[in-house]
Amino acid sequence: MIKKNTELKEILKLTNDCKCEACESGCGFGSGILIEGEEKKIAEFLGISEEELKKKYLEEVEEFNKKFLRPKIKRGEKPYGPCIFFDEKQKCKIHKVKSMQCKLSMSCKPYGEDLMLWFMLNHIIDKDDPESIRQFASYLTSGGRTLEGGHLEELVPDKEKLNKILKFEILK
Ligand code: SF4
Ligand code: SF4
Numbered sequence: 001m002i003k004k005n006t007e008l009k010e011i012l013k014l015t016n017d018c019k020c021e022a023c024e025s026g027c028g029f030g031s032g033i034l035i036e037g038e039e040k041k042i043a044e045f046l047g048i049s050e051e052e053l054k055k056k057y058l059e060e061v062e063e064f065n066k067k068f069l070r071p072k073i074k075r076g077e078k079p080y081g082p083c084i085f086f087d088e089k090q091k092c093k094i095h096k097v098k099s100m101q102c103k104l105s106m107s108c109k110p111y112g113e114d115l116m117l118w119f120m121l122n123h124i125i126d127k128d129d130p131e132s133i134r135q136f137a138s139y140l141t142s143g144g145r146t147l148e149g150g151h152l153e154e155l156v157p158d159k160e161k162l163n164k165i166l167k168f169e170i171l172k
Helices: 008-013 021-028 038-046 050-057 112-122 130-141 159-168
Strands: 059-061 067-071
Touching: 038 050, 050 059, 130 159
Parallel strands: none
Antiparallel strands: 059 067
């Protein structure tokens, strides 16, 4: 069972280095966010500077009150569209160095959703940011799932503090 505190090496054992249409259908509607060190790997792979990578290929996105970079989405007129690194023939053009979130996107596996939750709990939600906790609480209220170790009272074990955060009595 995947828990919030499952170690990265165990998580990575659940991923494959495979490429198929089922997984890549997601690449037609968005892209995976980048975490520390991933910009450098992608820039090196493409033989360009990190500066150029950011300018040409990345865009900023905010999730649970935290800013990230991700490959640009080719939106056109629509609110969604394919990842800039997605090619109908070649598929993911940066497959070897794609982000951890992209790697964990294992849509054919029964534990695929849990891998995404693990990523969210370990790399997106910031338990030390009250606004991130409030947004996570709204996500849970609207039916969002979480993993063992990733419930509100596990992220903020001090009940009084959690109550104050949720009542906007602690803002920062
Ligand atoms: S994890 Fe499954 S859906 Fe994704 S590329 Fe591999 S075989 Fe395809
Ligand atoms: S980086 Fe690759 S795997 Fe990730 S969304 Fe873009 S095309 Fe898909």
